[in-house]
Amino acid sequence: MKKFFFVLISVVLITGIAGAADREIEMSINPESAIVGDSIRFICEASGEWNQDRIKSAKVTIWNASAKRLVKNAPMTIHEKTATYDYKISPAESAGTWKVKCLLSDGRHKESQSRNFTVVDSGEMDGDGDGIDQDCNGSDHQCVPDPGTGHLSIQTYDGPATCIACHPESANEMLSSVHMKWAGPTPELSNTSGEERGKAVAGINTFCTYAMSSKGACFSCHVRSDGNAPHEPDANDVDCLMCHNDTYQRKFVLDPNSTETVTNVLGETKTYMFGMVDADGNYLTEPDFSKMPADTTMVDIAQNVHLPTRQSCLRCHAKAGGGDWTKRGDMGLNSANPTLAEDVHMSPDGADLSCANCHSAGNHLIGGRGIDLRETEAPDPECTTCHTAAPHSNPTLNRHAAGQASCQLCHIPEFAKGGATEISRDW
Numbered sequence: 001m002k003k004f005f006f007v008l009i010s011v012v013l014i015t016g017i018a019g020a021a022d023r024e025i026e027m028s029i030n031p032e033s034a035i036v037g038d039s040i041r042f043i044c045e046a047s048g049e050w051n052q053d054r055i056k057s058a059k060v061t062i063w064n065a066s067a068k069r070l071v072k073n074a075p076m077t078i079h080e081k082t083a084t085y086d087y088k089i090s091p092a093e094s095a096g097t098w099k100v101k102c103l104l105s106d107g108r109h110k111e112s113q114s115r116n117f118t119v120v121d122s123g124e125m126d127g128d129g130d131g132i133d134q135d136c137n138g139s140d141h142q143c144v145p146d147p148g149t150g151h152l153s154i155q156t157y158d159g160p161a162t163c164i165a166c167h168p169e170s171a172n173e174m175l176s177s178v179h180m181k182w183a184g185p186t187p188e189l190s191n192t193s194g195e196e197r198g199k200a201v202a203g204i205n206t207f208c209t210y211a212m213s214s215k216g217a218c219f220s221c222h223v224r225s226d227g228n229a230p231h232e233p234d235a236n237d238v239d240c241l242m243c244h245n246d247t248y249q250r251k252f253v254l255d256p257n258s259t260e261t262v263t264n265v266l267g268e269t270k271t272y273m274f275g276m277v278d279a280d281g282n283y284l285t286e287p288d289f290s291k292m293p294a295d296t297t298m299v300d301i302a303q304n305v306h307l308p309t310r311q312s313c314l315r316c317h318a319k320a321g322g323g324d325w326t327k328r329g330d331m332g333l334n335s336a337n338p339t340l341a342e343d344v345h346m347s348p349d350g351a352d353l354s355c356a357n358c359h360s361a362g363n364h365l366i367g368g369r370g371i372d373l374r375e376t377e378a379p380d381p382e383c384t385t386c387h388t389a390a391p392h393s394n395p396t397l398n399r400h401a402a403g404q405a406s407c408q409l410c411h412i413p414e415f416a417k418g419g420a421t422e423i424s425r426d427w
Helices: 002-021 160-164 168-175 298-303 310-317 355-359 395-401 407-411
Strands: 023-030 033-035 039-048 057-063 069-075 077-079 082-088 096-105 110-120 250-252 254-263 269-275 285-287
Touching (some): 023 096, 039 057, 039 096
Antiparallel strands (some): 039 082, 057 069, 057 096, 077 082
8 A cells, every 4th residue: 555655646746747847938028128217018928738728816026137126926917828017117227137027826836937128228229329210110100119208209190100100010900909890799699699790780779879870979989080981991090099198189070061950859959060071981080189288289199109098998988978977887087086985996096007907908909898888809807817716804705706796796886986877768
């Protein structure tokens, strides 16, 4: 028995060692050369034989050029088997060789991986010292490596083409996104076989009726700069600034020959002027400088782009349905700076997260959807992405959290905490 027992242990140990060799962590950093004072994203992807289709926990540790540990085991954002962490390098930090380490776990196995990366001062990104890469995919535009300082090289703005010259892959990602198409796969919709549906394709919204018949009223929020023309969009139809500059405002060019006069339910007579449409069905948009600070130019806007903020998303989602807080009852304009009681995740006094921290799935795809939306282009956000499966100190509460009750049942007992909302509409 003793011999058999010893052999069995040996086999288990050998198997465990072999399994570890099949589990790896692939690390990447965006951008590869970080700039003092700007943000960097660390990406750690589990590959090989892990226990499940997703990792359960991910932590990151960061050391600066002086080997001082700046971040210790900070939780990363998890999407299936990929974990990300965004870090802003303090302007007070020094350039040099930094180090980052990822620690991933699937609940049974743990693996870690480290790598060095370079942090430079803002003027050290290329050979001539001005931080500008003059070769921009063969275009005349000046490409830049960093969204914080490099875009200052832009001297003219020629519409989306200015952005696409340096970011063609991003434009192509947007072309296949729900935000661009207003349609997508429907794996969670019961009366379809997963085919593409949405506001632009056979989708009647019970709150706003049919977006395609409302046209300009709905298209004003659309990231597609030509409204929703009947032809397939191309990269030049992607209005990047709708999400990447909160100051930017636009409007449709109105057609004085396209009007309609109606009498509303209050007995008031009103005349509405509709957007101008060209021969191909394109709506025409232009900057609305009346809604931007005085003396703002489009070059100013292009030079000061940024990653999407809470305000970026609320530009369209806060007033969806025709009024602030109206459509879904869980967001409004003041969600850009909510109190702790209104939203513990997005409040500056709470976790101070942006919408993208939970909903961005990479490659310009968004996870999650409202109950009125049909399309699903990425996995839904889950509370356990950031929180453990046993988040409470009370074992009884943890038993409820283990698949017995949804987190929202206890933690979101009411909605419309930041403003009044509509409960129903009678058409």
